[in-house]
Amino acid sequence: MNIFLETNMKPNKNFIDGKWVASLEKETYQQKNPANLEQVTGIWPKSGLADVENAIDAAQKAYQNWSALTVHKRAEYLKKALSLMMERVPRIAEVLTAENGKTLGESRLEIRAAIKEMEFQISEGLYSLGEVMPSVQDGVLAYSTRRPLGVVAVIAPWNFPFNVPVRKCIPALMAGNTCILKPAQLTPGSGAAFVKLFEDAGLPAGVLNFVSGSGSVVGNALVKSPAVKAISFTGSTEVGTGIHQVASANLTRTQLEMGGKNAMVILKDADLEMAAHEATRAAFVCSGQWCTATSRIIVEKPVLDDFLGLLIENVKQLVVGNGTSRDTGMGPVCGEAQLKNILLGIEKGKSEGAEIVIGGGQLKEGGLAKGCFIEPTIFTGVTPDMYIAQEEIFGPVLSVIAVDDFEQALDVANNVRFGLSSSIFTNDLEKTHLFIDSTDVGLTHVNMSTAYKEPQLSFGGIKQSGSGIPEAGRTGIEFFTDHKVVYLKSKP
Numbered sequence: 001m002n003i004f005l006e007t008n009m010k011p012n013k014n015f016i017d018g019k020w021v022a023s024l025e026k027e028t029y030q031q032k033n034p035a036n037l038e039q040v041t042g043i044w045p046k047s048g049l050a051d052v053e054n055a056i057d058a059a060q061k062a063y064q065n066w067s068a069l070t071v072h073k074r075a076e077y078l079k080k081a082l083s084l085m086m087e088r089v090p091r092i093a094e095v096l097t098a099e100n101g102k103t104l105g106e107s108r109l110e111i112r113a114a115i116k117e118m119e120f121q122i123s124e125g126l127y128s129l130g131e132v133m134p135s136v137q138d139g140v141l142a143y144s145t146r147r148p149l150g151v152v153a154v155i156a157p158w159n160f161p162f163n164v165p166v167r168k169c170i171p172a173l174m175a176g177n178t179c180i181l182k183p184a185q186l187t188p189g190s191g192a193a194f195v196k197l198f199e200d201a202g203l204p205a206g207v208l209n210f211v212s213g214s215g216s217v218v219g220n221a222l223v224k225s226p227a228v229k230a231i232s233f234t235g236s237t238e239v240g241t242g243i244h245q246v247a248s249a250n251l252t253r254t255q256l257e258m259g260g261k262n263a264m265v266i267l268k269d270a271d272l273e274m275a276a277h278e279a280t281r282a283a284f285v286c287s288g289q290w291c292t293a294t295s296r297i298i299v300e301k302p303v304l305d306d307f308l309g310l311l312i313e314n315v316k317q318l319v320v321g322n323g324t325s326r327d328t329g330m331g332p333v334c335g336e337a338q339l340k341n342i343l344l345g346i347e348k349g350k351s352e353g354a355e356i357v358i359g360g361g362q363l364k365e366g367g368l369a370k371g372c373f374i375e376p377t378i379f380t381g382v383t384p385d386m387y388i389a390q391e392e393i394f395g396p397v398l399s400v401i402a403v404d405d406f407e408q409a410l411d412v413a414n415n416v417r418f419g420l421s422s423s424i425f426t427n428d429l430e431k432t433h434l435f436i437d438s439t440d441v442g443l444t445h446v447n448m449s450t451a452y453k454e455p456q457l458s459f460g461g462i463k464q465s466g467s468g469i470p471e472a473g474r475t476g477i478e479f480f481t482d483h484k485v486v487y488l489k490s491k492p
């Protein structure tokens with residue numbers, strides 16, 4: 001498998017109706033390696049409305065046969081794709097690193113996590129079809145079944161461009177839907193590598209389609225189409241909110257996984273070494289470009305200095321560089337727009353009076369000058385109303401907020417528009433339970449990083465971080481199905 005190498009520097013294609021086909025639009029764009037912007041990793045179509053229509057037609061045509069298969073037969077196809085995924089981890093990791101910039105180790109972890117998601121969603125799909133409930137009447141069998149929706153669309157982000165399509169497309173396909181994937185423009189090769197697995201596994205034509213192009217054209221056309229019955233989206237709150245508005249005109253259901261401003265609360269009895277270690281990982285792995293990355297540390301004043309000392313020591317060890325190098329602990333950020341946004345966020349922090357204790361700028365020495373490298377950055381003296389305490393910067397930037405006590409920590413943690421993930425470091429059981437009850441998020445953690453997740457549980461935020469039935473876990477398949485309730489009297 002070397003779709004990426006084979007197609008490198010040639011206009012890549014869409015995958016529609018079981019074939020790689022050129023876009024009907026002539027316009028293309030270059031995807032560049034964020035570690036070296038002079039290196040073009042691929043030329044991709046900016047597809048248009050006719051391409052989207054063709055993909056929808058193909059998916060509609062394939063729907064009848066695919067949904068009529070037994071779920072076990074559908075699982076057979078997906079298991080073949082899964083075994084190819086396992087074989088191709090190193091190759092797909094190269095694609096991911098070249099497009100996104102994350103280190104090869106982070107890319108391999110993303111793919112291995114995707115394998116676990118896929119294993120869970122395949123087995124969940126086999127066993128989660130409806131329920132039987134005792135009827136109140138004699139002789140009546142009362143039960144429900146789940147039905148697929150039809151054609152569904154997945155709109156993916158660039159930060160987990162392989163894992164997110166897996167997490168969304170697999171439950172959709174297991175349930176009997178047919179699917180169209182729109183990758184982020186920054187990471188089309190990772191999406192194409194995912195789709196190629198299914199081509200090679202012999203998935204029937206039209207069941208999974210792939211259309212490369214912009215969100216405003218391809219994404220919007222999918223969201224607007226009455227033929228598309230569900231939209232599963234991961235990305236920014238602003239785009240997700242717009243998608244929700246457009247989709248609601250057709251009552252199309254949406255699953256929106258969006259931004260975060262995730263807090264790690266550190267109480268004065270915490271194991272500070274463990275907390276500093278976890279904070280370093282949660283804030284700077286993947287250059288802070290995780291939706292569940294820790295971007296706020298809320299720490300009780302008596303341990304502020306000790307904690308900061310340990311944190312800075314940890315962060316100093318991070319070597320920033322090309323993700324392909326073994327020594328690299330943190331790669332570039334994903335492209336020029338990200339670079340600019342993150343640097344703007346850092347400038348805002350400075351102008352609001354927060355103090356930088358480490359990092360704070362772009363790295364341009366030697367080979368780094370050609371890429372999008374930012375120092376891991378920590379601000380102290382941050383107050384809860386500052387931009388860097390309220391808004392997602394989505395990069396390697398951590399805001400440290402000092403508080404008087406647990407009550408204030410909780411208050412600060414909750415006082416943002418986002419509600420994705422949180423964590424607390426303490427051994428105080430009473431406060432732990434209070435925090436679990438009162439933290440306004442979709443997932444929370446105790447003595448663990450905000451970024452931790454497992455595939456068998458749902459994943460999604462509240463407030464402006466998420467809307468709709470959450471993805472992954474047992475709700476993964478729920479989103480992509482309708483319920484039909486049956487009352488059956490055998491003897492009238």
Ligand code: NAP
Pocket residue numbers: 155156157158159160182183184185186213214215216218219220223234235236237239240242243257258259260290291392394420461465
């Ligand atoms: P984004 O700009 O919202 O884009 C996400 C996807 O939506 C891309 O494929 C994009 O296409 C597409 N899109 C853009 N405008 C659209 C429109 N009008 N209609 C339909 N689709 C449209 O987000 P991003 O910059 O890729 O990702 C960063 C954000 O994702 C962060 O806020 C992060 O927190 C969030 N995120 C959340 C989760 C979660 O599960 N909660 C996970 C990962 C990331 P283009 O490529 O053309 O822009």
Ligand code: MG
Pocket residue numbers: 236
């Ligand atoms: Mg964007």
